[in-house]
Amino acid sequence: MSCGLALCGQQQARATHILGGQLTYVNVGPNQYVVTLSLYRDCSGAGLPGSMTLTVRPSTSCTATPAPAYPMNAVPNSRYVGSQYCPAQQQQAQCTSAGTLPNFESEQYRTATITVLPGQWTMSTEICCRPYTANLVGQGNFRYEAQLNNRIVVNGQNVDIQNSSAQYSLLDIPVPFVYVNQRTTIGFNTTDPNNTPLAPDTDSLVYSLVAPLDQCNVPVVYKPYPNNTIAVVPGSNPPCYILPPTNTPANYTPMLPMPLSFSTTGVCPVLQGVNSGQFVFDASAGYFTFTPSSYVNSAPSAGDNKYVVVGKVDEYRRLPGFGNRRFLVGSVRREIVIIIINGTNSVPSPPTASSTPGSGTTTVSTADSLFITIQPCNYSRVLLRFTDPDPQDLLTVIYTGQGDINTDILQSGDIGSYSLSGNGTAQPRIRFDFQPSPSHAGRVLRIPFVVLDNACPVLGFQTKVLVVRIAQARRDLATIAVTGGSSGSSSVTTNLATACQGGSLMLHGLISRPDSVRNGLQTYSYAWTGAGIVGTSNTRSITVAPQATTRYRLNVTPNNGFQQGVCGDTASVLIQVAPQPPTPNISRSGAMLVSSAATGNQWFINNSAISGATGNTLTPSVSGSYTVAVRTGSGAVQCESGRSAAVAVSSTRQPLPGSSLRIVPNPTPDGHLTVLLSGYRQATTLVLFDVLGRPVQSAAIASPNAQGTSFPLDLSLLPAGVYVLRVSTAGGVDVCRIVRE
Numbered sequence: 117m118s119c120g121l122a123l124c125g126q127q128q129a130r131a132t133h134i135l136g137g138q139l140t141y142v143n144v145g146p147n148q149y150v151v152t153l154s155l156y157r158d159c160s161g162a163g164l165p166g167s168m169t170l171t172v173r174p175s176t177s178c179t180a181t182p183a184p185a186y187p188m189n190a191v192p193n194s195r196y197v198g199s200q201y202c203p204a205q206q207q208q209a210q211c212t213s214a215g216t217l218p219n220f221e222s223e224q225y226r227t228a229t230i231t232v233l234p235g236q237w238t239m240s241t242e243i244c245c246r247p248y249t250a251n252l253v254g255q256g257n258f259r260y261e262a263q264l265n266n267r268i269v270v271n272g273q274n275v276d277i278q279n280s281s282a283q284y285s286l287l288d289i290p291v292p293f294v295y296v297n298q299r300t301t302i303g304f305n306t307t308d309p310n311n312t313p314l315a316p317d318t319d320s321l322v323y324s325l326v327a328p329l330d331q332c333n334v335p336v337v338y339k340p341y342p343n344n345t346i347a348v349v350p351g352s353n354p355p356c357y358i359l360p361p362t363n364t365p366a367n368y369t370p371m372l373p374m375p376l377s378f379s380t381t382g383v384c385p386v387l388q389g390v391n392s393g394q395f396v397f398d399a400s401a402g403y404f405t406f407t408p409s410s411y412v413n414s415a416p417s418a419g420d421n422k423y424v425v426v427g428k429v430d431e432y433r434r435l436p437g438f439g440n441r442r443f444l445v446g447s448v449r450r451e452i453v454i455i456i457i458n459g460t461n462s463v464p465s466p467p468t469a470s471s472t473p474g475s476g477t478t479t480v481s482t483a484d485s486l487f488i489t490i491q492p493c494n495y496s497r498v499l500l501r502f503t504d505p506d507p508q509d510l511l512t513v514i515y516t517g518q519g520d521i522n523t524d525i526l527q528s529g530d531i532g533s534y535s536l537s538g539n540g541t542a543q544p545r546i547r548f549d550f551q552p553s554p555s556h557a558g559r560v561l562r563i564p565f566v567v568l569d570n571a572c573p574v575l576g577f578q579t580k581v582l583v584v585r586i587a588q589a590r591r592d593l594a595t596i597a598v599t600g601g602s603s604g605s606s607s608v609t610t611n612l613a614t615a616c617q618g619g620s621l622m623l624h625g626l627i628s629r630p631d632s633v634r635n636g637l638q639t640y641s642y643a644w645t646g647a648g649i650v651g652t653s654n655t656r657s658i659t660v661a662p663q664a665t666t667r668y669r670l671n672v673t674p675n676n677g678f679q680q681g682v683c684g685d686t687a688s689v690l691i692q693v694a695p696q697p698p699t700p701n702i703s704r705s706g707a708m709l710v711s712s713a714a715t716g717n718q719w720f721i722n723n724s725a726i727s728g729a730t731g732n733t734l735t736p737s738v739s740g741s742y743t744v745a746v747r748t749g750s751g752a753v754q755c756e757s758g759r760s761a762a763v764a765v766s767s768t769r770q771p772l773p774g775s776s777l778r779i780v781p782n783p784t785p786d787g788h789l790t791v792l793l794s795g796y797r798q799a800t801t802l803v804l805f806d807v808l809g810r811p812v813q814s815a816a817i818a819s820p821n822a823q824g825t826s827f828p829l830d831l832s833l834l835p836a837g838v839y840v841l842r843v844s845t846a847g848g849v850d851v852c853r854i855v856r857e
């Protein structure tokens with residue numbers, strides 16, 4: 117990459133040059149606190165002070181007396197120099213007279229244990245002076261400030277508390293060098309010491325961007341926001357210009373702290389056509405994403421490429437006895453200076469995520485965060501992959517939060533496990549194996565990272581936060597399949613099925629959780645309850661013979677994984693017992709068989725059900741043993757009566773004396789045939805039956821000729837097979853077998 121001019125020369129010393137920092141406090145006993153200042157200074161200015169002084173005043177006044185003053189001494193071994201350069205340039209960026217590249221130096225200052233009685237307090241310390249910047253007027257004082265409300269007044273009642281402020285990560289880059297025209301995310305990441313594994317949601321944090329302070333309640337004045345075109349990328353010929361967005365404020369603001377363009381004019385090889393007018397801030401996580409669009413080729417001491425951004429985090433707490441109300445118990449601020457540089461390096465790409473299919477895990481990526489929702493008890497492996505648009509760059513992923521991810525955040529396996537591989541390569545990878553206990557349902561975990569490339573002279577970076585949301589626990593992932601009954605049918609249900617009186621059913625437990633754990637396949641234990649269980653009740657499938665309507669309940673418990681015995685699922689099914697219908701009887705009515713049951717009949721020939729024969733009557737067309745049964749109910753399980761006494765039909769043929777019946781052609785290849793009758797003098801009926809005795813066609817001859825009658829039949833619409841034609845007249849019945857080819 118090419119070196120921006122703001123990085124290529126040493127700044128001129130101008131008194132002290134304070135670039136940022138923050139003031140935080142930790143509660144170490146009843147009303148006992150230790151306060152820490154993190155201070156960042158420009159290496160080109162005066163050195164770091166030997167000590168600082170902390171003032172504590174009531175929050176309602178800037179002049180209240182007495183105002184206790186406490187010395188803040190430098191913390192041993194806390195001083196360090198910024199390391200945003202690649203190794204080849206880092207040696208030139210030391211905070212000494214030999215340094216030729218601009219950089220910052222940081223040190224911490226800390227009080228001894230001090231007493232802060234219950235009240236509402238402002239802790240502060242001030243130092244001179246600020247450097248010239250592009251968005252602030254002058255070089256006034258730098259005021260560090262924190263609020264502590266250790267007495268909350270609710271409805272006239274005093275509630276005294278102990279509180280530690282939110283703590284900023286020292287691994288975040290406090291003075292970031294940001295490439296012009298590169299989309300970048302920076303975070304004011306904090307953790308709250310009051311939130312512990314036993315009380316993970318004691319306090320909630322709300323982030324905002326605010327104005328920097330010069331004195332107590334006196335903010336620094338912002339410069340006018342550019343309302344004319346601004347020359348950028350001066351090396352272009354003619355020069356490239358940006359146009360400010362419409363409806364911009366008169367001055368810079370906390371939410372618009374730097375130029376962001378919507379369009380360009382001139383020769384702009386990088387900016388042409390880019391709409392970069394966005395400064396997106398996430399109030400829930402304290403991260404902001406932006407694309408700086410202006411780089412001015414001027415002397416570094418002019419401050420034309422330096423922009424101040426201040427993040428504030430307010431800390432709210434639920435108090436016992438006051439429901440879900442939350443009360444402000446403290447706030448802290450962090451001020452940084454963003455330095456815009458020019459170069460060709462591309463910053464690392466946002467990470468991509470993938471998870472175990474079917475685990476219920478979802479991933480959503482936003483400008484600054486990656487949101488992952490996981491299900492309690494379900495196992496899911498989530499992989500985060502990091503890449504860089506410049507394939508030659510190697511990436512380093514650094515966790516910037518407090519504590520240890522495995523031990524503190526993931527609770528030593530109660531939520532999951534974390535591992536990082538390939539760090540320092542072109543494609544680092546983070547692996548999470550999640551299987552949270554139901555006791556963690558509803559929790560939100562924030563895991564911040566910074567990703568650095570190794571480009572020269574300045575490392576490109578992105579700050580990202582992984583937000584892991586643990587969904588509410590579900591216990592409805594079990595279902596019950598019901599099979600059996602006199603009809604042999606089956607269904608899957610979780611609420612209702614039918615059994616016949618005196619009969620039995622089989623119930624089968626099903627589970628729709630992902631069938632895996634960290635090491636191997638999942639196995640389950642089953643426990644059934646309910647009257648009428650036949651045999652064992654602790655297997656996946658059971659037989660039940662209820663005597664009355666009964667609800668059967670199933671508990672399914674996974675045997676492997678974390679938190680064994682607490683990740684169960686339940687299901688139930690109500691088995692209704694239907695009465696057995698009475699056995700019907702068969703009577704004859706001429707050639708017909710008649711069932712004593714008006715509805716629900718099913719006819720059988722030689723113990724085989726006759727398809728479609730469900731009426732009250734049946735006219736047999738072939739010889740055999742006929743029975744009938746009655747079915748009641750509907751749905752998957754129907755109840756069937758016993759079979760009736762069999763009625764034997766030996767023959768249905770009693771031809772009229774002197775008559776004859778012929779079919780031509782027989783077999784019929786196309787279904788067209790002729791019925792030839794002789795000896796028939798009275799009205800004659802023709803009925804065609806299939807092999808199961810079902811009538812499929814009929815006709816009538818009102819006055820046949822005794823000497824001979826021919827009658828055409830059309831079977832072309834019937835399927836191939838064997839049929840029986842019955843010809844009946846007064847005094848006789850004849851039948852003939854027909855083959856439809």
